[in-house]
Amino acid sequence: MTLVDTIRNTFVPIHREGWPFIAAFGVAAVLLGLFSTSLFWIGLILTAWCAYFFRDPQRVTPVDDRLVVSPADGVISAVGPAVPPRELGLGGAEMTRISVFMNVFSCHVNRAPVRGRIVKIEHRPGKFLSADLDKASAENERNGLVIESPNGLVAAVQIAGLVARRIVCWVEPGVSVGIGERFGLIRFGSRVDVFLPRSAALRVAVGQVAVAGETVLAEFDAAAGATPLVRVS
Template sequence: MSLVDTVKNAFVPIHREGYPFIAAFGAGTLFLGYFSSILFWIGLILTAWCAYFFRDPERVTPVDDSLVVSPADGVISAVGPAVPPRELGLGNAEMTRISVFMNVFSCHVNRAPVRGKISRIEHRPGKFLNAELDKASTENERNGLVIDSPNGTVAAVQIAGLVARRIVCWAETGGSIAIGERFGLIRFG
């Protein structure tokens, strides 16, 4: 194993969406360090946090059509019946909703909960309330994917929050997606 491979394996990959932010935090750290060593160390900690926020670790996802995996790192904050967002065109029948809250220390890269074909992607502008609040799921900016899987239709909804306010989605309507495949992230900016 080469030295380059050793270094690559020692660090968690950073998603390219984070590079400009990490560079800005780093430049700010150097600027602050010119005036004060204490400010330098505070800036260095914030720069390290920024890199941690944009980490993009590899995941080993079970390949089983009978499973639905979490589309995000975080804490399951609610499980229960809910009517899907109107813009997804899934009707008014309640479906099981599993809400995953990502805090500022969670990995913010989102992955497909099932394998299937993406039949619809809808973005809806909104507020930027704390994503942990119940009303955030209806009032905040969000982006929804409808995935037609072998076992039925599944929706994955990215919801912006107070800090992570920008939703990025690379998936395309009509495209196929594998279980655990990256489809977007929620970042600040």
């Protein structure tokens, strides 16, 4: 590893969505310090955690239309057949669902699981149950994207959690996204579900740790050849 790589891995960029929160934590730490040194250090630790939470590292993404990569950092919490949310318009038949649970220490920048054109985005209000519960898919606040990929329609659903109160999505219907490209962010603990055609061959299992934009979740036409890698900034 070169010195440049070491510096890049140590000082990870912070996403612009996080700066207002980091500033607020920092101001609070200073104000608390006027009353207690101990409270100042607690506030400083929380400020550092906030900066860590909103980190936005570069990722090396496999560029291959056969692959589906993880849209989030976290633990694979569910894998199996499930009916996609009704508002996405994907019908009532079961698709393959892969759920990635993010805790408060995960990087929360979300990335496109496949290359394609966004044909639909739907937001639904709901509850704020713990995102690792299976019923959170149906009952929690969520924002779903449907992507027209070379292998059919693929959906990525951002789901708010027990602590998360804000889902951010900065893409719009009609635009094209590349695999591993950033499309949104969820603040403070949450989950992302990916819905795939049943023809996709699974490449992960429950309990596995996933890295957004890098970990391969599933593969179409698995017999076809090698995969080049590219860095996604």
